[in-house]
Amino acid sequence: MPITYQAVKSLSAQLYDWSLRAVPADTLDGLARALATETHDGARKVLQMMLGSARKAEAEQRYVCSDAGVPVYHVTIGTAARLEGDIKAAISDGFDELVATISPPLLKHVTNPLTNERGYKGRDMPLVTWDVAGGADWVEILCQPKALGSGRWAALETFSFPSLAEIEAYVMKVVMQAGSQHCPPVIIGVGIGGSFDVAARIASKATMRAIGTTNPEPVLAAMEERLLRAVNATGFGPMGTGGDTTALAVHVDYASGHGYTPVAVCFNCWINRRTRARLHADGSVERFE
């Protein structure tokens, strides 16, 4: 059976709603592991409060953060999926319906960048990236709402034939710029190479990988491990008030490019909002996160 406008609309709305009321399991595990090794008393208390806030949000179906951010979706369409209706409009309509029906209501965060006026609607909102999966008969939607902590501190710089040392020094420079301000412990995504937009997208995608998973490429796995240790050696700590836990994970990926090499670094704040599900050809919905 086809994957319909209605199914995409409903799922888009649900994914956003779910993302606001719980912290993903991999992130809770990461926070618990950090609590077990954190040596700073104040930082331990802050980590405990984070876990408490996440538990209370899920148990009582409250928002973890009052800033619901803006809706960001990543949609992957299988080339063998049969679609019925305007799938693009379905995502936008799903968000509109959510805004109209969700309880408690969302704050207005969609901002016109030319006037700073805020509302629920705006040009190109929701922000959607589209991808295709060869041969698949499903549609996958990932929702990752973005707000200050998870968006504001991202940066990109383009280098010419950089060494790994230069790339890693740049990651640390961006970490220093963010300092205490992005609701640490964060998940850091690093995208190397490709082009300007590709590097940014790789970095963004890297934040979506589950915490605790190992990069299949040994060179990148080693880089991730040493960068995580480096970031945590800065001492900014949970909520940036000091401690051993500034990041829960650093995830790195790359694309080949020309030799001018963009390096993109982005963050997701500790609540790491992200939900993902697949619509299958048999009408079932498979939820991953």
Added chain:
Amino acid sequence: MSDAFRTLRMPMSREDARSLRAGDMVLLEGEIVITAGLPTIQRLVACAEEGRDPPIALAGGSLFHLGSYSQEMPAGGLEILYMNPTTSTRFNPLMPRLIRHFGLTAVGGKGGLDTACAAAMREVGCVYLSFLGGGAPLHSAAIRAVREVAYPDLVAHYRLVRLAVEGLGPVTVGIDAHGNSLFETLQAQARDRMEGILATLAASRQDAKGG
């Protein structure tokens, strides 16, 4: 660390503010004033510049960078559905004026304020309190009553709101009234450590090559 935190009465007295040290964790009880809006802070600066009273009294009080969803209840009165901090650093250029003019005893939010703010805070005897980001379920549960909401023409989280709270926190004293700022100390400490951090990264890269 003991979980028995000192509870401070709000609005905070100047004496209490001066008694705190950066890194202390405390609970708050009493009345606080909050907003997450840059236009709101700009309006309050205009009040200070023009010698007008703000719509909610701020003199000797607290002003936190917390955003909330407030609404009128069907049976009358106001309620707050949820509340959480926003990043304070974007208010850096405006806060010294407010801290000095209104003689604030406590400001706060998340992410800290800069050196110029810390200097103003030291002058008047004011602390910066760091709230848990992503703490809406905890912070909202501490609200006891909504006293006043001003600037209703602004979006909900920009409005200036006076609230009664109990057991709000614990919050971390990020900047004390004696010029000590965790944010500055940590930034300086990370800068000092960076040479060693980069050397460790280089050694790890060398090991990876050798292995």
